[in-house]
Every structure is written in structure tokens, then in C-alpha cells.
Amino acid sequence: VHIDKDLVAASATPLVLAILAEGESYGYAILKRVRALSGGEIEWTDGMLYPLLHRLRRLGYVTTEWRTPPEGRRRQYYKLTDDGLAVLADQQRQWDTVTSALNGVWRGPGGLLAAVREA
Amino acid sequence: VSVESVESQIAEWRAYVATAPGVNGHDVDELEDHLRHQIAELSAVGLAPDEAFLVAVKRMGDLDALSREFAREHSGRLWKQLVLRGDDEPARAAGGWLEPLIFAVAAAVVVQVARLAAGFPDEEPNWLARNASLFVLPLLAASFARQRQLDTRRWVLTAAPFVLAALVVNLYPYETDSATEVLVALDLPVVLWFAVAYPYMGGTVQSHERRMDFVRFTGEWFIYYVLIALGGGVLMGLTAAILEPTGVDVERIAEWVLPSGAAGGVIVAAWLVEWKQRVVENMAPVLSMLFTPLFAVMLAGAAVVYAVTGLGGAFDRDLVSVFDALLLVVLGLVLYGISARDPSTSPDWMDRIQLVAVVSALALDVMVLGTMIARIGELGFTPNRTAALGLNLVLLVNLGGAAWLSARFLAGRSRLHRLERWQTTYLPVFAMWAATVVVILPPLFAFD
Numbered sequence: 001v002h003i004d005k006d007l008v009a010a011s012a013t014p015l016v017l018a019i020l021a022e023g024e025s026y027g028y029a030i031l032k033r034v035r036a037l038s039g040g041e042i043e044w045t046d047g048m049l050y051p052l053l054h055r056l057r058r059l060g061y062v063t064t065e066w067r068t069p070p071e072g073r074r075r076q077y078y079k080l081t082d083d084g085l086a087v088l089a090d091q092q093r094q095w096d097t098v099t100s101a102l103n104g105v106w107r108g109p110g111g112l113l114a115a116v117r118e119a
Numbered sequence: 120v121s122v123e124s125v126e127s128q129i130a131e132w133r134a135y136v137a138t139a140p141g142v143n144g145h146d147v148d149e150l151e152d153h154l155r156h157q158i159a160e161l162s163a164v165g166l167a168p169d170e171a172f173l174v175a176v177k178r179m180g181d182l183d184a185l186s187r188e189f190a191r192e193h194s195g196r197l198w199k200q201l202v203l204r205g206d207d208e209p210a211r212a213a214g215g216w217l218e219p220l221i222f223a224v225a226a227a228v229v230v231q232v233a234r235l236a237a238g239f240p241d242e243e244p245n246w247l248a249r250n251a252s253l254f255v256l257p258l259l260a261a262s263f264a265r266q267r268q269l270d271t272r273r274w275v276l277t278a279a280p281f282v283l284a285a286l287v288v289n290l291y292p293y294e295t296d297s298a299t300e301v302l303v304a305l306d307l308p309v310v311l312w313f314a315v316a317y318p319y320m321g322g323t324v325q326s327h328e329r330r331m332d333f334v335r336f337t338g339e340w341f342i343y344y345v346l347i348a349l350g351g352g353v354l355m356g357l358t359a360a361i362l363e364p365t366g367v368d369v370e371r372i373a374e375w376v377l378p379s380g381a382a383g384g385v386i387v388a389a390w391l392v393e394w395k396q397r398v399v400e401n402m403a404p405v406l407s408m409l410f411t412p413l414f415a416v417m418l419a420g421a422a423v424v425y426a427v428t429g430l431g432g433a434f435d436r437d438l439v440s441v442f443d444a445l446l447l448v449v450l451g452l453v454l455y456g457i458s459a460r461d462p463s464t465s466p467d468w469m470d471r472i473q474l475v476a477v478v479s480a481l482a483l484d485v486m487v488l489g490t491m492i493a494r495i496g497e498l499g500f501t502p503n504r505t506a507a508l509g510l511n512l513v514l515l516v517n518l519g520g521a522a523w524l525s526a527r528f529l530a531g532r533s534r535l536h537r538l539e540r541w542q543t544t545y546l547p548v549f550a551m552w553a554a555t556v557v558v559i560l561p562p563l564f565a566f567d
Contacts, residue, residue: 027149028156045180046157050149051188058192060534066145075152076145083534 001041008042012052014091015042017084020062024079027053053078061087125168129154132176139182141190154179219390222262226386227379229254234378245300249288252308255382256315257281259389263318266393273322280314284557291561298502299561306506306556312337313550330543331458336392338455342406343388351380404459408469411452415472418449418479425486439507442487446514449480453521454542457535466529474525481518487511502564506556513552517545 019025019033031049034042056062061084068074080088129151137147154175161171179185233254237247257278264277288307293300319336320329355376359369456473488511495504520541527533 026152028153031153045184046153046178047150047180047185048188050146050153051185051192054189054192058534058536060536073152073155074148076149 003042008044011042011095012044013056014088014095016049016052016056017061017080017088017091020078020080021085021088024077026075026077030078056084060084125158125172128169128172129158136182139186139189141186141193143193146189150179216390218265219262219386222258223383223386223390226255226258226382229258230378230382231375234374239378240374245293245304246289248304249300249307250285251304252311253281253285253288255385256308256311259386260315260318262386262389263315267318267321269318269322273318276322277314277318280317281311284311284314287558291566293561293566297561297567299564299566302502302506302560303557306553309553310550310557313546313553327540327543330546331539334454334543334546335458336389338407338451338458339392340388341451343391344384347384347388348381351384407452407456407459411456411469411476412472414449414452415476415479418445418476418483422479422482422486425483439487439491442483443507443510443514446480446484446511446518449476450514450517453477457539457542460535466531470525470529474522474529477518477522477525481515481522484511484515484518488515502560502567505564506560509552509555513548517542517548520545 015034015037016030019030019037022033025033027049030053031044031046034044053062053064057064057078060081062078062080065077065079066074067077132154133147133151136142136150137144142150157175157178158168158171161174162168166174233247233250237244239247260277260281264274269277284307288303291303293303316330316333317324319333320326323329355373358372362369362372453473453476456469460469488508491504491508491511495508498504521538524533524538524541528535528538
């Protein structure tokens with residue numbers, strides 16, 4: 001499925017926050033996780049992840065730290081804050097509402113999915 | 120294909136990315152780390168190193184778009200190179216030197232015409248002092264409105280405060296030697312400076328990032344203006360020394376050159392901030408780093424001395440003005456310090472020193488307010504006391520909020536972002552108080 005670029009942009013923040021809720025991480029690993037979660041369907045321009053991460057940091061949703069892992073290069077790790085967790089919970093509620101509304105209209109009796117299947 | 124050739128390709132890519140506006144050294148490190156991960160992974164699935172490099176670079180995305188995203192997020196880094204317009208599309212500031220020069224000359228001419236009409240300095244009519252800022256700042260606002268290519272509606276909104284101000288200060292029937300008239304002369308430049316903020320921000324007043332840009336602009340403009348004034352002073356001094364023996368009337372030359380120079384300097388300094396920023400870019404943070412500790416020491420000392428001796432005896436109107444000027448300077452330093460700070464770093468010793476300065480200023484402000492309220496209770500309200508009381512209250516709330524938020528920031532319980540927001544949210548309060556002094560205070564005190 002090709003996913004519309006507005007939808008990709010809108011889902012970027014909750015996706016990144018949710019991934020960081022699993023534990024601290026760094027840019028490339030976050031991007032890999034996004035690809036894995038979406039089965040490669042959500043295509044991000046790699047570089048764009050960083051301005052987004054920096055915005056989350058400015059807003060206080062994540063903290064950052066430069067560290068050198070045992071084997072590897074010095075890199076910046078991002079960690080979710082309590083503020084970030086609160087925003088994530090809020091975003092989750094919003095997306096739940098939207099998806100359940102869409103599901104209701106698509107899967108319900110006489111819904112779009114039924115119509116598509118019949119066609 | 121050798122590994123070295125990929126290494127050199129990465130180095131070239133790195134150098135190229137580093138030239139993008141809005142991208143700093145840490146960002147390049149981060150992006151390079153990402154690129155290397157991607158290359159390693161692609162190589163692991165069988166791509167040749169140089170192919171892996173090409174794919175990884177492609178996935179990274181178009182550098183222009185990337186740079187624009189970074190610029191949008193870190194507007195502080197490149198606010199001087201790029202000007203974000205109302206629709207948030209970055210546009211390079213269209214920059215010839217001819218246009219600012221025309222505006223500067225226009226300001227110089229307007230001031231000169233007004234001076235001749237007033238017969239200054241032989242005569243010193245009050246309307247000249249009242250209107251002084253109205254001769255220059257509308258031109259500055261117009262030059263920004265032109266550069267930002269504002270639409271007609273925004274041009275009208277830019278002009279409105281200037282027209283209103285001109286009507287108010289010239290139609291009010293001030294009494295002779297009235298205190299409100301002096302207050303208007305002092306506060307109108309502040310009001311109009313905030314009016315310049317509107318076209319400066321491209322007609323977007325809501326954006327807190329643009330407001331912070333305007334704070335930076337104000338700080339750097341001030342530094343440039345002082346530099347220009349110092350240079351002009353040296354020039355005038357030398358001119359006087361050289362021409363004195365020939366019998367030329369140096370005073371008459373100064374009458375012509377000084378007002379025009381002061382007016383044109385306002386525009387030239389603004390233009391320098393906008394386009395020739397390289398020098399100040401390095402100097403302004405250094406200056407604020409140098410003076411914040413010095414002011415912190417001075418304020419803490421003063422707060423202790425006054426807490427011990429009490430304000431009572433030494434307190435008069437002149438001292439209130441000195442205190443207010445001092446508090447405003449501290450506020451300026453703090454504001455500028457925040458705006459020049461990299462928001463991503465954790466609290467350091469500069470933040471602690473800044474907190475010392477703010478808390479000392481707060482203590483001084485509380486003492487001034489206490490004395491002032493006692494005096495008003497004793498002698499009643501006058502225009503001067505009301506204006507001073509209002510200013511001190513406005514400062515008290517600002518400093519109190521700033522002290523609270525920066526203490527929380529130092530304790531790791533809040534983000535710098537909150538502190539920035541507090542200050543940018545508070546800016547209109549200053550504008551509103553100055554406007555109150557100009558518009559409401561005179562009729563309230565019967566133009567006395």
C-alpha cells in the first residue's frame with residue numbers, strides 16, 4: 001500500500017514516541033523499528049527523522065545523551081520523559097478514536113469493506 | 120572497490136552536508152552515524168560498498184529539503200541567514216545595500232526637517248521629543264514590510280499602530296511642563312519598537328520562535344547601534360579637533376550631523392544585523408557571557424547592601440529610574456542569554472549565574488515596590504509614580520516567573536523550553552504596559 005505523505009507525517013510523532021516508550025534508542029535503530037513495525041510500508045526519508053527528534057527534545061518529550069557503545073561509534077541516544085509519556089498517552093487516545101471510528105464505518109453492516117468484497 | 124574510496128566518499132558527503140544552513144556539527148555526526156549504519160546493513164546483504172553508499176545517500180533524502188527541516192526546527196541557528204515568511208517558507212533575505220541606504224537617508228532627512236521646523240537646539244519644543252521615535256521607526260517598519268513582501272492587509276496592520284500613535288501624541292492637550300508628556304516621550308519608542316516587531320516577524324505574531332528571533336534581533340541591533348554611536352563619536356571628536364583651528368563653527372556641523380546620524384544609524388544597524396551578521400554572531404553571546412556574571416555580582420551585592428541598610432533614606436525619584444534601568448538591563452541580558460543558548464544542552468554554570476542575577480533583581484524589585492507603595496500611600500498617585508509602579512509590577516511578575524522556571528530547570532524538573540515560552544509569552548505585556556502609559560495615563564491624570 002502506498003501511504004499518503006500527510007498520513008506518514010501525522011503518524012510520525014506518536015510512532016517515534018511509542019518506539020521510545022519501549023526503551024531508549026538512537027536514530028538508525030528507531031528507523032529500523034519503524035520499517036519492521038510497518039513491514040516496510042511506511043517509507044520515511046531517513047534524514048527527516050532527526051529534525052523530528054530534535055523537535056521532541058525541544059518540547060521536552062525526550063532527553064538526549066551522547067554515548068559511545070562498547071563496539072561502535074559515538075552516537076546520540078534518545079530517552080522518553082514523563083512529559084513525553086503523557087503526550088504519547090494522549091496521542092494514543094486520539095488515534096484510537098480515529099481508528100475505531102473508521103473501523104466502525106468500514107467493517108459495519110453495509111460498510112465499505114463489505115461493499116468492496118461484494119464487488 | 121576499496122573501503123578507502125567509500126571512506127573518502129563519506130568524508131566528501133560529510134563536508135557537503137556541513138555546509139547546509141541550519142545543520143551543525145553534532146547533526147552531521149548524527150547523520151553520518153546513520154549513513155554508516157545504512158551502508159553496513161546494505162553491504163551485509165550483498166551490495167558493493169559504493170553501491171551501498173549511493174543507496175544510503177539517496178535514502179537520506181534531498182539535502183535542500185533536509186536543510187530546510189533542520190532550519191525550521193533550529194531557527195535560532197540561522198535566523199540571520201534565512202528569513203521565514205508568513206507561510207513558513209524560508210526565503211533568503213533579498214539583500215541589496217541600496218534599499219536600506221535609501222531608508223536610512225530618508226530617516227536622516229525626516230529628522231533634519233523636523234529639527235529645522237522646531238528650531239532645535241536653540242528652541243526645544245516638547246512636540247519634538249514626543250515625536251522623535253515617530254520620525255525613524257515607521258521607516259524601519261516599512262523597510263521590513265518591503266523585505267518580507269507583506270500583502271496589503273499586513274501593510275495596513277503594520278501602519279496602524281504608527282498612525283494611531285501619531286494621532287494620540289499630537290492630539291492630546293498636554294499641560295505645560297506636564298509629567299505625562301515626558302512619560303510619553305520615554306514610552307513611545309518602546310511601543311513603536313514592538314510595532315516594528317510585526318513586520319519583522321512577517322506579520323505572524325503568534326509564533327514563539329519568531330518572537331525569540333525578534334528578541335535576538337533587538338539584542339544584536341543594540342550592540343551594533345552602540346558600536347556605530349561609538350565610531351560616530353570618535354569621528355565627530357576628530358572632526359572637531361581638526362577643524363577647530365580653522366575657525367569653522369564645529370557646533371553647527373554637529374547640529375546637522377548628530378541627529379541625522381542617530382536616525383540613519385537605527386536603520387543601518389538593523390540592516391547590519393540582518394545581513395552582515397558574522398562578526399556579531401560570535402561577539403554577542405560572548406558579551407552576554409561576560410556581562411551576565413558581572414551584573415550578577417553587582418546585583419547580589421546591591422541586594423545585600425540595601426537589605427541591610429534599607430532603601431528608605433536614599434530613595435528618591437532618580438534612584439527609582441536607576442533601579443528600573445538596571446532591572447531592564449538584567450531582563451535584557453537574561454532574555455538575550457536564553458535566546459542565544461543552545462536549548463539542547465543541560466544546565467551549566469551560566470544558568471546558575473543567571474538565576475543569581477534574576478533572584479537578586481527580584482529582591483531589589485520587591486524592595487523598590489515596597490518603598491514605592493509606602494510612598495504612594497503617603498502622598499497619593501502621580502503620573503510618574505503610577506508609571507513606575509506599573510513597570511515594577513510588570514517586571515516583578517516576569518522576574519518571578521523566570522526565577523521559578525529557571526530554578527526548576529536547574530533542578531532538572533522542567534525544560535528550558537518552558538522558560539523560553541514564559542518570556543516569549545510575556546513580551547506583549549511589556550508592549551501593553553508601555554501603550555497604557557502612552558494612551559491611558561495622560562487622560563487619567565488630566566494631561567498633567
